[in-house]
Amino acid sequence: MFLKRLPVQLALILLLAALASLPMWASLPLPDHALPIAGARCETGCVGTVELPARLDPSARRVGYRVEFTLEDVPARPVYLFVPLFTQRMVVTQNGREIADTGPRTLMTGVVAGQTTLLHLPADSLRAGRNTLDLALYRTGLMPGYLSEMYVGTSGQLTSHYLLRLFLLEHLRLMAVATQLLVALAVLVAWIYRPREVLFGWMLLLLVLSLLSYAGLLVQVGLAGERLPLYAFLLNAGVSGVLPIVALLVNRSAVPRWLRLGVVAAPAAGLLLPLGGIVGPPAAVLGFALPLMVASVLVTLAVAAWGVWKRRIDEAWLLFLSLLPMAMSTVYDALAVTGMIDGPVLLTVYYRQALTLGFVVILARRLGLSLRQLDRANANLALRLREQETELAQLHASEREKAAQRVRGEERQRLTADLHDGLSGHLASIIALAEREQAGAIESSAREALDDLRAVIYSLDIGDRELGAALGSFRERLQRQCRRLGVELEWSMAALPEISGVTPTHVLNVLRIMQEAVTNAVRHGPATRIVLRGQPGEGGQACLTVENDGAPFAPGMGFGLANMRRRAALLGGALRIEAREAGTRVVLCLPCRLPDSRPDGGGDRAPA
Amino acid sequence: MDSEDRSEPAPQAPCRILLVEDDPVLRERFARILSTWPEGRLVAACATLAEAQRALRAEPIDLLITDLRLPDGHGTQAIRLLRATRPQAEAMVISVLADDQTVISAIEAGATGYLLKDADSLELIEAIEALRAGSSPISPSIARVIVRKLGEAAPAPRQPEAPRLTPRETDILWGIAKGYTYSELAEKLGISRQTVPVHVRNIYRKLEASNRSEAVYEASRLGLICF
Numbered sequence: 099m100f101l102k103r104l105p106v107q108l109a110l111i112l113l114l115a116a117l118a119s120l121p122m123w124a125s126l127p128l129p130d131h132a133l134p135i136a137g138a139r140c141e142t143g144c145v146g147t148v149e150l151p152a153r154l155d156p157s158a159r160r161v162g163y164r165v166e167f168t169l170e171d172v173p174a175r176p177v178y179l180f181v182p183l184f185t186q187r188m189v190v191t192q193n194g195r196e197i198a199d200t201g202p203r204t205l206m207t208g209v210v211a212g213q214t215t216l217l218h219l220p221a222d223s224l225r226a227g228r229n230t231l232d233l234a235l236y237r238t239g240l241m242p243g244y245l246s247e248m249y250v251g252t253s254g255q256l257t258s259h260y261l262l263r264l265f266l267l268e269h270l271r272l273m274a275v276a277t278q279l280l281v282a283l284a285v286l287v288a289w290i291y292r293p294r295e296v297l298f299g300w301m302l303l304l305l306v307l308s309l310l311s312y313a314g315l316l317v318q319v320g321l322a323g324e325r326l327p328l329y330a331f332l333l334n335a336g337v338s339g340v341l342p343i344v345a346l347l348v349n350r351s352a353v354p355r356w357l358r359l360g361v362v363a364a365p366a367a368g369l370l371l372p373l374g375g376i377v378g379p380p381a382a383v384l385g386f387a388l389p390l391m392v393a394s395v396l397v398t399l400a401v402a403a404w405g406v407w408k409r410r411i412d413e414a415w416l417l418f419l420s421l422l423p424m425a426m427s428t429v430y431d432a433l434a435v436t437g438m439i440d441g442p443v444l445l446t447v448y449y450r451q452a453l454t455l456g457f458v459v460i461l462a463r464r465l466g467l468s469l470r471q472l473d474r475a476n477a478n479l480a481l482r483l484r485e486q487e488t489e490l491a492q493l494h495a496s497e498r499e500k501a502a503q504r505v506r507g508e509e510r511q512r513l514t515a516d517l518h519d520g521l522s523g524h525l526a527s528i529i530a531l532a533e534r535e536q537a538g539a540i541e542s543s544a545r546e547a548l549d550d551l552r553a554v555i556y557s558l559d560i561g562d563r564e565l566g567a568a569l570g571s572f573r574e575r576l577q578r579q580c581r582r583l584g585v586e587l588e589w590s591m592a593a594l595p596e597i598s599g600v601t602p603t604h605v606l607n608v609l610r611i612m613q614e615a616v617t618n619a620v621r622h623g624p625a626t627r628i629v630l631r632g633q634p635g636e637g638g639q640a641c642l643t644v645e646n647d648g649a650p651f652a653p654g655m656g657f658g659l660a661n662m663r664r665r666a667a668l669l670g671g672a673l674r675i676e677a678r679e680a681g682t683r684v685v686l687c688l689p690c691r692l693p694d695s696r697p698d699g700g701g702d703r704a705p706a
Numbered sequence: 707m708d709s710e711d712r713s714e715p716a717p718q719a720p721c722r723i724l725l726v727e728d729d730p731v732l733r734e735r736f737a738r739i740l741s742t743w744p745e746g747r748l749v750a751a752c753a754t755l756a757e758a759q760r761a762l763r764a765e766p767i768d769l770l771i772t773d774l775r776l777p778d779g780h781g782t783q784a785i786r787l788l789r790a791t792r793p794q795a796e797a798m799v800i801s802v803l804a805d806d807q808t809v810i811s812a813i814e815a816g817a818t819g820y821l822l823k824d825a826d827s828l829e830l831i832e833a834i835e836a837l838r839a840g841s842s843p844i845s846p847s848i849a850r851v852i853v854r855k856l857g858e859a860a861p862a863p864r865q866p867e868a869p870r871l872t873p874r875e876t877d878i879l880w881g882i883a884k885g886y887t888y889s890e891l892a893e894k895l896g897i898s899r900q901t902v903p904v905h906v907r908n909i910y911r912k913l914e915a916s917n918r919s920e921a922v923y924e925a926s927r928l929g930l931i932c933f
Contacts, residue, residue: 548824552803556847559806570846570885578822578829592890 101415107406111422118423118452121445122430126266129180129259132251138163141232153440154186154235154243161243163233167250171226179217179231180256182263183246185210185442191232193223201236206314206327207271209238212443214263216256242435244442267443274451275312278305281454288461297347301457303340303361308450310334328379332368335387338394339364345398345421348413348460349405364390388432395421395428413460420456423449513554516606520550545582549575553609557602565597568605569632576616576630583620586627594632595640599692607665608686611673612644614658615684619646625681639671641687650677669693720747721838722765726758726772726784727751727800732823736771736800739827746834755779762787769834770797771821774808782815789816789914796837806851814917818842818910841903842910849882852913869912878905 101107139147143158154161169177179190186209187201198217201209219229235243249256282305289298313330316322339361346353368390371382399421405414427445434441524547531540556571573589580587612630619625625646635641659675662684666673671688723746727733730753737751749765752758755776761767762784770788772781785797798819799812809820819837821830833843856869856879871879874895881891892899 545824548802555803555805559847559850564850566885567846567850567883568885570882570887573885573887574845581828582826589887590890591885591887592894 118426129249129255132249132255135165135248138165150247152245156242159237161235165231168228175252177219178256180249181215183212186243187236189234195223206318212267216260242437271447277451278454281458300344307337331383332387333365335368336361336365338390341394341398345401348417349409392428392432395425399425416459420452423452516554521547557605560602560605562600563598565600572609588629591632595634597640604692607669611662611665611686614662615644624648635687638690639687644684647681651675651682722749722768724749724761724767724770725751728753728776739830743831758784768795773800785815785817806847809848810851813910813913816914818907842907844882844906846885849879853879853883869916875905875909
């Protein structure tokens with residue numbers, strides 16, 4: 099990336115530093131056509147004459163100056179005194195008459211860090227020739243007093259210069275407070291919704307602590323006591339600890355425990371000094387809080403620089419850039435407060451906002467990055483979802499194909515078993531009979547084979563609870579058989595309870611048991627009458643009875659008895675064979691719900 | 707080709723039978739059985755559809771007994787031709803299994819009876835006589851298929867000619883599908899046992915009627931009907 103090249107970075111840093119140092123070497127334009135006052139005579143708190151701008155004696159509580167200016171005649175238009183920059187409270191007396199006191203109408207920031215004023219000089223006390231103004235400056239804060247050169251002129255000559263300074267010295271400073279409050283709120287919200295992001299918490303602490311430097315405003319609006327600003331400033335020393343922590347967190351480095359303790363220890367020590375009576379609050383500020391602040395800012399700048407050039411962290415670069423003006427202003431202010439340079443206007447008030455804005459950028463960048471990541475993750479997820487859906491669809495299709503194959507396989511197996519049980523046995527006996535040329539037996543065997551084939555084929559279509567239909571088809575075949583054999587058939591199945599769980603295999607098992615019973619009756623007990631009945635049995639069972647009037651049953655009579663019993667067992671039912679006075683009764687009792695039948699479990703391999 | 711006087715046989719006139727069966731052994735067997743029936747006269751025993759169509763056009767037929775799968779076509783074509791030329795004539799299909807699909811397609815073509823290929827002489831003659839007396843046979847599996855077919859046809863708007871069965875006919879169809887004998891059914895419904903097969907015949911005719919458009923198409927294709 100373009101910004102990651104060192105020359106570019108250095109150029110950017112130099113440019114920023116140059117811009118930030120602008121107030122230190124450049125000055126605002128001054129009125130050209132107004133009457134300048136560049137010198138003053140000391141009345142109190144100093145001796146002799148001074149050239150303006152002048153720095154006031156720090157030890158004096160009140161400094162009085164007398165300045166003089168000459169008017170050629172009494173002006174027709176209103177005349178003003180414009181003081182571009184001064185600190186402290188100023189009382190102005192014109193020709194022995196007090197005309198203004200800036201104290202009650204200036205905010206604390208102005209009092210300590212520079213203000214401007216435009217005073218109307220009352221026309222009735224102005225005279226042609228020499229006029230005198232007495233300026234009394236009352237010291238209120240830590241800052242050394244300052245008075246710039248002054249101008250006397252009309253509103254047209256002075257107003258624009260006054261308004262520009264009013265904006266910079268008062269309005270802009272209040273905007274800075276508003277910005278800081280706003281950003282603090284934004285960080286707070288970010289932190290509430292993402293508490294695990296420790297950096298947000300420290301940022302918030304930093305913003306809140308640095309708001310303490312506006313405590314003077316609270317005093318002025320009557321919300322706090324006189325001494326609050328100094329203590330607040332000492333509490334504000336906590337910032338010295340928080341700043342490096344923020345930089346370390348941005349660098350994704352570990353925060354040493356002592357540094358975290360320092361966040362509490364620094365303000366505590368700062369408060370202890372004056373409260374414990376060791377030194378006064380001003381000395382505590384100047385000798386403790388201020389140096390600590392300067393050191394902290396410089397160390398933090400170094401940490402950020404380390405993050406930028408050693409650890410190559412983008413966020414550290416943002417922090418570094420936003421910290422640079424603040425570091426410069428802190429050093430500058432420290433020098434100004436200690437009187438080492440002539441600078442009544444404290445710059446930190448302005449440049450701290452660079453850091454605040456840096457926070458906003460970091461926050462917004464993180465939000466943007468998270469959203470971008472979210473988009474990517476979403477796209478990725480959507481892609482994977484599509485892939486998986488396709489995979490699933492393929493899997494489903496192959497699964498369905500497999501299932502269909504399995505069903506076909508099972509059906510084939512079952513059909514094979516069913517045909518094997520019936521048809522193939524008959525065909526084998528037909529072949530055997532044909533070899534011996536037994537035409538009558540061949541015919542009946544072939545008929546049985548065809549009937550069995552019909553049974554198999556009809557059973558294919560039988561669904562659950564359709565045993566009745568299957569029995570109906572069986573009846574048709576049986577009727578033909580009985581008529582050929584001259585056997586009377588009586589059939590009544592209307593009373594048979596409905597049976598569920600019926601499968602083609604079950605149907606074939608039932609029909610083969612019945613067929614076997616009929617065949618036995620015809621073969622072994624030469625019957626003239628066969629009765630088939632369906633009726634309810636005990637415990638909800640459905641019982642099918644085959645009765646004949648042939649020979650009574652004797653053990654070992656039927657060939658297929660073992661097969662019949664096995665089939666009955668597969669149906670979950672019971673087979674009972676009873677000898678009657680004349681004839682035999684076969685009773686098959688089935689449960690009202692037939693057991694599940696596997697296609698290979700239904701057909702045993704015995705010939706029917 | 708048809709004339710009124712020839713198409714209306716006298717009540718005592720012998721029943722003119724056309725047999726269509728491609729298997730020579732079976733054809734001969736049926737022909738032999740039919741020749742023993744005094745009330746009938748076997749007009750021809752054909753082996754192909756073409757022969758059958760020629761025979762149908764040549765002479766009025768009262769009863770067509772046909773196999774369905776023929777070397778040059780399908781027995782239903784012969785049945786349609788018969789039903790189009792002589793609506794009062796009867797048709798009967800011969801099938802090895804008398805399975806549902808075969809029989810239903812024959813019924814829709816206009817058949818009112820079916821016969822198993824292994825039917826003996828007694829069965830064959832009985833079946834013909836029952837058919838001529840106005841009764842049609844029906845097996846539970848065929849009844850089941852018809853019930854299902856009617857159930858499917860009901861909601862489909864494409865079949866305006868779905869057969870409308872009377873409640874009685876519906877009851878009979880249901881009963882047979884459940885495996886009841888004619889006697890059980892007659893007792894259950896409080897009707898005479900002999901009327902059951904007559905109802906079955908009516909059901910078959912309605913099935914044919916619902917399929918008439920196809921029959922009409924078939925007839926027009928054969929040049930029997932001019933629009």
